[in-house]
Amino acid sequence: MKSVVGLAAILAASVALPAHADKLDDIISAGKIRCAVTLDIPPNGFRDDKNEPAGFDVDYCKDLAKALGVEAEIVETQLPDRIPALMSDRADVAVASTSDTLERAKTVGLSIPYFVYKQVVLTRKDSGITDYAGIKGHATGGVAGTFEGIQWENDVKKLNDSSSTYRAFQGQADAVLAVSQGQIDATPLINTMAEEMIKSGKYPNLVIAGDTPYVPDYVTLATLRQEYGLINYLNLFINQQVRTGRYAELYKKWIGSGDPVDLTIKGVYR
Amino acid sequence: MNYTFHWAPALKAWPQLLWGAVVTLEIAVLSMILGVMIAIALALFSKSNSKLLRGINSVWVELARNTPALFQVYMVYFGLGSLGLRLDSYPSLVVGITFNCAGYLAEAFRGGLRAIPETQVRAARSLGMSAPKVFIFIVLPQLFRIVFYPITNQMVWAILMTSLGVVVGLTNDLMGVTQQMSVVTFRTFEYFALAAILYYALAKFVTLGAGVLARRLFQY
Numbered sequence A: 001m002k003s004v005v006g007l008a009a010i011l012a013a014s015v016a017l018p019a020h021a022d023k024l025d026d027i028i029s030a031g032k033i034r035c036a037v038t039l040d041i042p043p044n045g046f047r048d049d050k051n052e053p054a055g056f057d058v059d060y061c062k063d064l065a066k067a068l069g070v071e072a073e074i075v076e077t078q079l080p081d082r083i084p085a086l087m088s089d090r091a092d093v094a095v096a097s098t099s100d101t102l103e104r105a106k107t108v109g110l111s112i113p114y115f116v117y118k119q120v121v122l123t124r125k126d127s128g129i130t131d132y133a134g135i136k137g138h139a140t141g142g143v144a145g146t147f148e149g150i151q152w153e154n155d156v157k158k159l160n161d162s163s164s165t166y167r168a169f170q171g172q173a174d175a176v177l178a179v180s181q182g183q184i185d186a187t188p189l190i191n192t193m194a195e196e197m198i199k200s201g202k203y204p205n206l207v208i209a210g211d212t213p214y215v216p217d218y219v220t221l222a223t224l225r226q227e228y229g230l231i232n233y234l235n236l237f238i239n240q241q242v243r244t245g246r247y248a249e250l251y252k253k254w255i256g257s258g259d260p261v262d263l264t265i266k267g268v269y270r
Numbered sequence B: 001m002n003y004t005f006h007w008a009p010a011l012k013a014w015p016q017l018l019w020g021a022v023v024t025l026e027i028a029v030l031s032m033i034l035g036v037m038i039a040i041a042l043a044l045f046s047k048s049n050s051k052l053l054r055g056i057n058s059v060w061v062e063l064a065r066n067t068p069a070l071f072q073v074y075m076v077y078f079g080l081g082s083l084g085l086r087l088d089s090y091p092s093l094v095v096g097i098t099f100n101c102a103g104y105l106a107e108a109f110r111g112g113l114r115a116i117p118e119t120q121v122r123a124a125r126s127l128g129m130s131a132p133k134v135f136i137f138i139v140l141p142q143l144f145r146i147v148f149y150p151i152t153n154q155m156v157w158a159i160l161m162t163s164l165g166v167v168v169g170l171t172n173d174l175m176g177v178t179q180q181m182s183v184v185t186f187r188t189f190e191y192f193a194l195a196a197i198l199y200y201a202l203a204k205f206v207t208l209g210a211g212v213l214a215r216r217l218f219q220y
Helices: A002-016 A023-030 A056-068 A079-087 A147-159 A172-181 A191-200 A228-243 A246-255 B007-012 B014-046 B051-066 B069-082 B089-115 B118-126 B131-146 B148-168 B174-185 B188-217
Strands: A032-037 A071-076 A093-099 A108-117 A119-124 A139-143 A165-169 A186-190 A206-211 A217-224
Touching (some): A023 A032, A032 A056, A032 A079, A056 A093, A056 A246, A079 A093, A079 A217, A079 B188, A093 A108, A108 A228, A119 A172, A119 A191, A139 A147, A139 A172, A147 A165, A147 A186, A147 A217, A147 B174, A165 A172, A165 B148, A165 B174, A172 A186, A172 A206, A186 A191, A191 A206, A217 A228, A228 A246, B007 B188, B014 B089, B014 B148, B014 B174, B014 B188, B051 B089, B069 B089, B069 B148, B089 B148, B118 B131, B131 B148, B148 B188, B174 B188
Parallel strands (some): A032 A071, A032 A093, A139 A186
Antiparallel strands (some): A108 A217, A119 A186
C-alpha cells in the first residue's frame, strides 16, 4: 500500500512539474529541424536550376535531420542574419559556415568544425593586384560579418592609408559583382567559391591572386549558447559524418576531387 | 526568451555609434540640400511649355515615388556601375536619397506653387520687377512657408533612408557601424537597440527643431 501511495505521489509530481524540454527535445517532438542556411555561397549553399536550395550545407542539414529522425526545413538567411534567425527562434541550428571566433562564442554555442576554408584574393585581371600585399592603395571590400571580411578590414585599417579602403556588402554576390564592375578592386573569398565561380565562366574578368595569410577558417554549426544537449549531439554528428565516410562523399559531390580537408587541429584537443 | 543582454560591451561602442550618427546626419543634410534645389527645378519644369522638361519632371517623379528607395540606391551603385559609371558607396547613397527626396518634394513644391495666387506675380511684374526677382522675392519665400512641413517630413525620411547604405557597402554611417559591431560579436539586439535610440533622437531633433523654427519664422 505504501508503495502505491509513493508511486502515485511520483506520478502526480511528474505531472505537476512539467519536465524542462530543451531544444533537442523540441526538435524531436516537433518532427522537424529548421536549419539557417546561406544560399549565396556556392558550392556550399546555393539555389539549383530549379530554384531549390542545394549544396554542401543543404545536404549536411538533411543528413542531420535523417540522423535525428525528423524532417529538414531550410530557412534561407543572408550571412549577417543567420544568428538573429537563431535568437528569434526562426531556426534551430545555423548550417552556414559560421567561423568559431571567441567573440562569437560569448553569444552562440558553436560545435566542433564541420568544414574548413582557405581564403583567397579575388580580383579583376586588369587591377594590377597579384598577391595579398598588393591590395595596398586599392578600394576593396568583403561581406559583412565574415571571418575573412573582418580580418581583411583590420589589415586595411592597419595600412592607415586613405586610398586603401574597405566596403562591407550584404552578400557574397554583391561583393563579387562590385569587383567585377570595378567599384572595388579585390575581395577576400573562400577558395571553394572562388574556384566554382571562375569555373562557371560567368565572370571572365576575374582571377584569383593567391591566398590570404589568414589561419585556416574553421567553420562550425551554431545554435543557442545554452543548448548543451543539442551542441553535444551536433559534435557527435560531425564526428560520425567523418567516421562513416559521408563527409568525404559530400566533399567529392560538391567541392571536388582530392582529399577532403582535414578538420582536426594538430597539437590540441577541442 | 533565451537571451541574456550584454549591455556593458555594447555601451562601450557608444562613441563609434555617435560618430556613425554624425555621418548619417551629414548624408541626410547633403541629400536634402541637393534634393530641395532639384525639386524646385522639377516643379518649374512641370509648369514649363517645353514637352521635354515636363517629360523629365514626370519621369523623375514617377520613378522616385513609385519604386522602393532600396531599389533606387542599389541601382545608383550597381546599375550605373554596370554601365561603367562607378560611384563609391557614400556618393551612391547621397545620389540615391537625393533622387528620392527630389521626386517627393517636386510634387510638394508643385502644389505649393499653385497655392500662390497668379495675381501676386502679375502685380509684382507690373510694378517693374523682373521675372527672376519676382520668383526669388515674392514666390520663393511663400513657397517655403507652404512646403515647410513636407520638407521636415522628407528630412526625417532622408535620415531613416540613410540606413540603406549597408546594401552598397557603406560602413561608417550609423547603420554601417551598427552592423559591423553586431556581426563581429553576434550581439544584434543590443547594437540595433542603441542604433534605434540614435535614429529616434535624430528624427525627433529634426521635428522639434522644425517646430521651433516654424514658430519663429511664420509669425504674423
